[in-house]
Amino acid sequence: MNILLIGSGGREHALAWKLAQSRLLAADGDRFYATPGNPGIAEHAECEALDVADHAAVVQFCADNTIGLVVVGPEAPLVDGLGDALRAAGVAVFGPDKAPAQLEGSKGFTKDLCERAGIPTAGYVRTTSLAQATEALDRFAAPYVLKADGLAAGKGVVIAETRAEAEAALADMFGGQFGDAGAEVVIEEFMHGEEASFFALTDGTAILPIGTAQDHKRVGEGDTGPNTGGMGAYSPAPVLTEELQAQAMREIIEPTVATLRAEGMPYSGVLYAGLMLTDEGPKLVEYNARFGDPECQVLMMRLEEDLGELMLACAEGRLGEYSEAKLSAETALTVVMAAKGYPGTPEKGGAIDLGGAEADGAKVFHAGTALREGQLVANGGRVLNVTAMGSSVSEAQLGAYAAVDAISFPSGFCRRDIGWREVEREAS
Numbered sequence: 001m002n003i004l005l006i007g008s009g010g011r012e013h014a015l016a017w018k019l020a021q022s023r024l025l026a027a028d029g030d031r032f033y034a035t036p037g038n039p040g041i042a043e044h045a046e047c048e049a050l051d052v053a054d055h056a057a058v059v060q061f062c063a064d065n066t067i068g069l070v071v072v073g074p075e076a077p078l079v080d081g082l083g084d085a086l087r088a089a090g091v092a093v094f095g096p097d098k099a100p101a102q103l104e105g106s107k108g109f110t111k112d113l114c115e116r117a118g119i120p121t122a123g124y125v126r127t128t129s130l131a132q133a134t135e136a137l138d139r140f141a142a143p144y145v146l147k148a149d150g151l152a153a154g155k156g157v158v159i160a161e162t163r164a165e166a167e168a169a170l171a172d173m174f175g176g177q178f179g180d181a182g183a184e185v186v187i188e189e190f191m192h193g194e195e196a197s198f199f200a201l202t203d204g205t206a207i208l209p210i211g212t213a214q215d216h217k218r219v220g221e222g223d224t225g226p227n228t229g230g231m232g233a234y235s236p237a238p239v240l241t242e243e244l245q246a247q248a249m250r251e252i253i254e255p256t257v258a259t260l261r262a263e264g265m266p267y268s269g270v271l272y273a274g275l276m277l278t279d280e281g282p283k284l285v286e287y288n289a290r291f292g293d294p295e296c297q298v299l300m301m302r303l304e305e306d307l308g309e310l311m312l313a314c315a316e317g318r319l320g321e322y323s324e325a326k327l328s329a330e331t332a333l334t335v336v337m338a339a340k341g342y343p344g345t346p347e348k349g350g351a352i353d354l355g356g357a358e359a360d361g362a363k364v365f366h367a368g369t370a371l372r373e374g375q376l377v378a379n380g381g382r383v384l385n386v387t388a389m390g391s392s393v394s395e396a397q398l399g400a401y402a403a404v405d406a407i408s409f410p411s412g413f414c415r416r417d418i419g420w421r422e423v424e425r426e427a428s
Ligand code: AMP
Pocket: 122, 145, 147, 154, 157, 188, 189, 190, 191, 192, 195, 274, 285, 286
């Protein structure tokens, strides 16, 4: 069949690489399109310039090109209702409709759902004015967790150490720092513990776990400095033991899927649960309605299934045909190479030579790259995701950094300690 993939990052390159191996694309004449794509994705798919905010144009493209499956990589088109428009036109789509995508699109929606379904998460208050929010701080203790309700590209969360900092942050949020996303602010109880991510596919009824991961959000080594979209990740996350995964499925994922279905907004696609492993068990930090970036890259390296068929089964309500999604027992680890300046203003246009980075089985996924007159150059904040497999986190880390060292990217940088928590545990 013909497939259309939406997105342009390292996550979408990993999805494109895996989808290109699918039986769905095996027949002569099967076409694989991506929009907008990037030079890495272009190795697998034909890149098209489509305005994904123009739902009618995407629907028309699908009709003109007999697209059998649309795979939506990022959250914004889902929260914007692209899934609804495609489904209404009879096109199979991997990714939830607008209403269930509120799991990512509205922090308040998710907290209320947790309350209705008895899902363990931090206590919270939803506030819609500065006065109300400031007063609500009385009910919490430092550190204060403040979240803009809507999509804010991962920047909408402030952890304030003091009451004065919290009040200043609330003033910024209600003052329009995050635009409409900050018209409502959720204040939460602070949870202590280690964070890990759990991924599950669902068609609204059946649920299929598809792996665990941990990422490094801070730009600096030792997890210091400003927050980023993620500087590296590894999968599996050994802290999420089989027992904790079973508990998270039972107490968090299953009631979420069942409640959304019961309330008439079944969720179809991937559920990405950010979990805090507290002394009282796993608690939900947040949901995303898409794969993580760069978590997706390490999951795709380990996935021993036909991704296209799994995604089509989600889209067609047939996920119950699967009893498990097989994943390699090995660890995959990815190091993000970013352009100097990231997460502020990244330097654009720096030359990249991938050299022999993939010689020993490593895989380099493109995130923010472009081709200028045949030269690969940086074209974004996070530029490359250098990914390797190994029998342990330490071994995968060695492989990934050997590949990093084979790359010439003078205007780039990376953290040298991705996976440090597990590397320390493995050494002790
Ligand atoms: P979120 O976008 O909701 O995942 O929040 C971003 C980050 O803020 C999370 O990855 C956590 O590190 C931190 N965080 C969010 N909520 C809490 C909470 N209630 N307690 C402690 N840390 C939190």
